[in-house]
Amino acid sequence: MTTPASPLLVIGECVADIVRTDGAPDRVHPGGSPANLAYGLARLGRPAVLLTELGPDANGKLIRSHLESAGVEVRAAEVARTPSAVVRLDGQGRPEYTFDIGWTLPPTELTAAPAAIHLGSIGAVTEPGAAAVLALVERWRDRAQVSYDPNVRPALMGERVEAVRRVERCVALSDLVKASDEDLAWLYPGEPVEAVAERWLTLGPAVVAVTLGAEGAFALTADGRRERAAAVPVTVADTVGAGDSFMAAFLHARAAGTDLAGCLTAAVTAAALTVSRPGANPPSAAELAVALGEGAGVSPKA
Template structure:
C-alpha cells in the first residue's frame, strides 16, 4: 500500500545553524527557513515533504534525522557539503547570520499531486536553483495553493533593485505571503510596512501578513480586510526560527478553514513558544493548544 500524498510540499534550503554566543561553546541547530516551515507543519500534524539539498556529512545527517523524526518526508539532491550559517546572538537574543551556502537544485518531477506549495528565502531567489523552484511553482499555480516568505538575508540578496524584482516575482505567484517588517525595510527603504503590504496585494496574493516582533502582526487581504494581533509576551531565549514557526502555524490554521484573526493568533502564539527556547524549535499541536487555552 502506498502512503498518502503529502498535503504540503515545501521547497528550499536546509542550513546547519552554528549558534555562537560569547563565553559559551558553539551549538549546532538544524535550520534553514523552508526546512523550519516543513518541520513546523509536521509538528502541528500536517503531512509535509521537503524538496531540498543535503550533503552526506555530519550536518546533513543531523538535519535529516531532525526532520524525519517530526514526520517530514525529505527528498534531497546530494551536494558536496550541507549549507551552514554562523549565527551570532546579541544581548536580546536577536540573530545575525554569516552564510556558507549555495543553491543548485535541478528541475524535478513531483511523485505526487501537492495540495499546497511553500517557497521562500534563499532558494526562491538564488541562481541557479531558483529557476527550478519557480518552474515547479508555475507548473502548479492554480492547481495548488502557493505561499511565500522572502526571509531576506541581505548578505545573499545582491543588488537591492534586482532583489526586489526577484522577490516580487515570487509574490505575484503566491496566494499567501508573509514577511517581517525588517524584510520590508531592507527591500523598500523608507516605506511603511502597510504600504508595502498593499503594494504586494496588488501583485496578486489573497493575503499578505507582516510580523513586527514584539509589536505583534497584521494581515491584509485582497477583499479589504485588515486584522491585527498583539505579540504574546515571553522571555526570549533567541529569535531563531520565530518567523518560520509563524508561517507554519498560519498555513496550518488557514488550511483548516479558520478566519484570518484565528490564523494570526495561532501564528503569533507559535512564534512566542519558539523564541522562548533555543533554536528553531516550533511547537507541537499539543503545545500550541495548551498555550492558546491560556
C-alpha cells in the same frame, strides 16, 4: 475513519546553524527557513514534504534526522557539503549570520499535485537553483495554493533593485505571502509596511501578512479585510525560527478552515512559544492548543 491530510510541499534550503558564543564551544542546530517551516508543520500534525539539498556530511545527517523525527518526508538532492551559517546572538537574542551556502537544485518533476506549495528564503531567489523552484511553482500553481516568505538575508540578496524584482516575482506567483517588518525595511527603505503590503496585494496574492516583532502582526486581504493580533508577552531566549513558526501555524490554521483572525492568533502564539526557548524549536500541536486555550496576550482586532 479520518482521511489523512494531503502533504504540503515545502521547497528550499537546509542550513546547519553553528551557534557561536564567546567562551563556549560551538553548538550546531538544524536550520534553514524552509526546513524550519516543514518541521513546524509536522510538529503541528500537518504532513510535509521538503524538497531540498543536503550533503553526505555530519551536518546533513543531523538535519535529516531532525526533520524525519517530526515526520517530515525529506527529498534531498545530494551536494558536496551541507550549507551552513555561523550564528552570533546579540543582547536581545537576535541572530546575526555569516553564510556558507550554495543553492543548485536541479529541475524536478512531481507525480501528483501537492495540497499546497511553500517557497521562500534563499532557495526562491538564489540561482541556479531558484530557476528550478520557480519553474515547479509555475507548473503547479493552478492546482495548488502557493505561499511565500522572502525571509530576507541581505548578505545573500545582492543588489537591492534586482533583489526586489526577484522577490516581487515570487509574490506574484503566490496566494499567501508573509514577510517581517525587517524584510520590508531592507527591500523598501523608508516605506510604511502597510503600504508595501497593500501594493503586494495588487501583484496577485489573496493575503499578505506582516510580522512586527514585539508589536504582533497584521494581515490584509485582496477583498479589503484587515486583521491584527498583538504579540504574546514572553521572556525571549532568542528569536531564531520565530517567523518560520509563525508561518507554519498560519498555514496549518488556514488549511483547517480557520478565519483570518484565528490564523493570526495561532501564528503569533506559535511564534511566542518558539522565542521563549533556544533555537528553532516550534511548538507541538498539544503545546499550541494549550497556549491558545489560555489566550494570554492575544487580541485580534478588525
